[in-house]
Structure formats: C-alpha cells, structure tokens
Amino acid sequence: MTVNSRRAGLLGLLLAGTFVLAACGTGPSSAPVEERRTSVSRPVMDPNTVAVKQPPGFENAGKVGYYTVKPGETLIRIGLETGQNWKDIAAWNNLAQPNQIEVGQVLRVTAPVVAGAVAATENGGVVTRPIGSSSIASTQVQPGQASSAAARPAATAAAEPAAAAAAAESGLSWIWPVPGPVLAGFDEVKNKGLDLGGAAGEPVLAAADGRVVYVGAGLRGYGNLIILKHNNTYLTAYAHNKSLLVKEDQAVRKGQKIAEMGNSDADRVKLHFEVRRQGKPVDPLKYLPPR
Missing domain, CATH: 3.10.350.10 (LysM domain)
Structure with missing residues (x-):
C-alpha cells in the first residue's frame, strides 16, 4: 500500500467519524423536550347554583x-x-x-297559639284566646256568629252620626287630645292623621283608655312620640311633642296628660295625631266626637 493510499484511508476514517459524531449530536437527546401532562377534568362551579343565604323566617x-x-x-x-x-x-x-x-x-306579628289557650263557646262559635302575650289577644268571630254591631237594628245604626257609629264599633270612648284647630286633615298617602294646632307646652291628653307601648324619638318624621294601644284593634299615636310624661307599659286613662305640645321634627308647634285600626291609618274624625 502506498503512502498516498494509506493517507487516503486515514482521511476516510476521520470523515466517517465526523459524520457519526454529527449524527449523534442531532439525535433525540438534543431535540426540545415537550412536557405532556394528563389533564384532570374538574367540575366548574356555576355561579347560578351557589346556595344563597335566605333571611330568617x-x-x-x-x-x-x-x-x-x-x-x-x-x-x-x-x-x-x-x-x-x-x-x-x-x-x-x-x-x-x-x-x-x-x-x-x-x-x-300576631300572638302564637300556645298550649293552655282558653277556648270558650259564645253564641255557638268558638273563640280562642292565646295566653302569654303582654297585649290582649285578638278575638276571632267564627262564621255565623253575629257581632254586637251587626246585632243592632240597621235603622238605629244608620241614624247614628258617623263618629258615634265608629266609636261604638271600636268599643272605646274618645276625646280630642288637644282643643286646637285642625291644621291638616287626614290623607292616606300624604297625612296619615290630623295635624292639630296649639301652643308649646300645652297638655296632650290620651284620647281613650289604653296602655303605653312606645315612648321615644326613634321613628323618623315623628319627633318625640307616644303610642298607645287601646285594645286588640286600635292604636293612637301622638307626635312632635316637647316633653313625654309617661313610660312604656304604663296604663293611662282617657283625658290623662301624657305629653306637652312641641315642634320636635316639625316645622311648627303642632300635634300629629293618628288613629290606626289593625295597623292601618284611619281618619280620626270618624272616631272623635263632633265639636
């Protein structure tokens, strides 16, 4: 073998080795690695299915x-x-x-019927009186039981003045809480009672027998306020007073001085007087005696 042939063979071996090394450098180990993870399916919370907290009762x-x-x-x-x-x-x-x-x-907002309720039979109807409330429980008239108002002759009832008839229906004897003039009459939307004029410090009287259920200034628009409960059906309210002279749960008599007139939460000295039948404002003129 000549020197040139030998050199050519060595050169061929070197080139072959270079190709092998190059081939190894471009193999799988030099390729970019792609990380593949198995996705896990998780439930997506639908906001419409989230439980909403309900208010009590x-x-x-x-x-x-x-x-x-x-x-x-x-x-x-x-x-x-x-x-x-x-x-x-x-x-x-x-x-x-x-x-x-x-x-x-x-x-x-009504007294629950509890164990020990007293049942009485009146005119063939059953009247249930719940026990355990500080207020007088309501009397429910059963179908077919005539009320005292309905039992009166129709002609007699029709002949009575409107105020007298309403007063008789209420079961109460009414008086005006102050003698002053009517500044604003009753309106179911704009004025839920009567606005009565007078002087600061003038006595405010209980319009009927009852019990004090509220004394204070916690009701916006009423100022210094007194609320009396007269029976299961009727309340009266006395607003804008200067001073309050009774306490809650105190029994009062018709004509008793309960406050003094003022202008608390009002634009002038006046008494705002309301009559409420089962919580609904009614015209006091239907109950107060004619002047």
Missing part, C-alpha cells in the same frame, strides 16, 4: 300573621304598621337584639 313569607321587613324599617315602625307592641313582636320572634333585623326577614 323566609319560609313564612306571605302567610297570614307574618310581616316581611322592608328597607329602613325598625321594630317600632313595624309595630305601628301592624298594630302591635314592638316588645311583643320581639318576644314572638325570640329576638335577643330587637334592633338587629334585616331586610327580607319575616317576622311573626
């Missing part, structure tokens, strides 16, 4: 004897709107903090 919404709290309302306001003592409402609903009620909450 929501299951009783719309039922007779229950009341749904509206924005801005307090237990005092609810008591006035339903014709109940706010303390009774707190007790019936086991409210440890009466001021902590929420919009949409459903409250019981």
Whole structure:
C-alpha cells in the first residue's frame, strides 16, 4: 500500500467519524423536550347554583300573621304598621337584639297559639284566646256568629252620626287630645292623621283608655312620640311633642296628660295625631266626637 493510499484511508476514517459524531449530536437527546401532562377534568362551579343565604323566617313569607321587613324599617315602625307592641313582636320572634333585623326577614306579628289557650263557646262559635302575650289577644268571630254591631237594628245604626257609629264599633270612648284647630286633615298617602294646632307646652291628653307601648324619638318624621294601644284593634299615636310624661307599659286613662305640645321634627308647634285600626291609618274624625 502506498503512502498516498494509506493517507487516503486515514482521511476516510476521520470523515466517517465526523459524520457519526454529527449524527449523534442531532439525535433525540438534543431535540426540545415537550412536557405532556394528563389533564384532570374538574367540575366548574356555576355561579347560578351557589346556595344563597335566605333571611330568617323566609319560609313564612306571605302567610297570614307574618310581616316581611322592608328597607329602613325598625321594630317600632313595624309595630305601628301592624298594630302591635314592638316588645311583643320581639318576644314572638325570640329576638335577643330587637334592633338587629334585616331586610327580607319575616317576622311573626300576631300572638302564637300556645298550649293552655282558653277556648270558650259564645253564641255557638268558638273563640280562642292565646295566653302569654303582654297585649290582649285578638278575638276571632267564627262564621255565623253575629257581632254586637251587626246585632243592632240597621235603622238605629244608620241614624247614628258617623263618629258615634265608629266609636261604638271600636268599643272605646274618645276625646280630642288637644282643643286646637285642625291644621291638616287626614290623607292616606300624604297625612296619615290630623295635624292639630296649639301652643308649646300645652297638655296632650290620651284620647281613650289604653296602655303605653312606645315612648321615644326613634321613628323618623315623628319627633318625640307616644303610642298607645287601646285594645286588640286600635292604636293612637301622638307626635312632635316637647316633653313625654309617661313610660312604656304604663296604663293611662282617657283625658290623662301624657305629653306637652312641641315642634320636635316639625316645622311648627303642632300635634300629629293618628288613629290606626289593625295597623292601618284611619281618619280620626270618624272616631272623635263632633265639636
């Protein structure tokens, strides 16, 4: 073998080795690594299926004897709107903090029937009187039981003046709380009672026998306010007073001085006087005696 042949063979070996090394450098180990993970399917939470917290008592919404709290309302306001003592409402609903009620909450606003209720038969009808409430429980007349008003001869009832008839229906004897003039009459939307004129410090009298269920200034628009409960049906409210002379749960007699006239939360000295029948404002002129 000549020197040239030998050199050519060595050169061929070197080239072959270079190709081998190059081939090794371009193999799988130098290729970019693609990380592949097995995806795990997880449930996606649909916001429409998230449980919404319901307000207390929501299951009783719309039922007779229950009341749904509206924005801005307090237990005092609810008591006035339903014709109940706010303390009774707190007790019936086991409210440890009466001021902590929420919009949409459903409250019981009639006395629950409890064990030990007294049943009596009157004129063939059963009258149930729940026990255990500080207010007088309502009397429910069964079908076919005539009320005392309906039992009177129709001609006699028609002959009575409107105020006398309403007073007779209420079972109460009424007087004017102040002698001053009527500044503004009753309107179901604009004025839920009478605005009566007078002088600052003038006595404000209880319009009928009753019990004090609220004393204070916690009801916006009423100033220094007194609310009296007269029976299961009727409340009266006395607003804008200068001073309040009675306490809650105190029994008062018709004509008793309960406050002094003022202009608290009002543009002038006046008494705003309301009569509420089962919580609904009614025209006081239908109950007060003619002047």
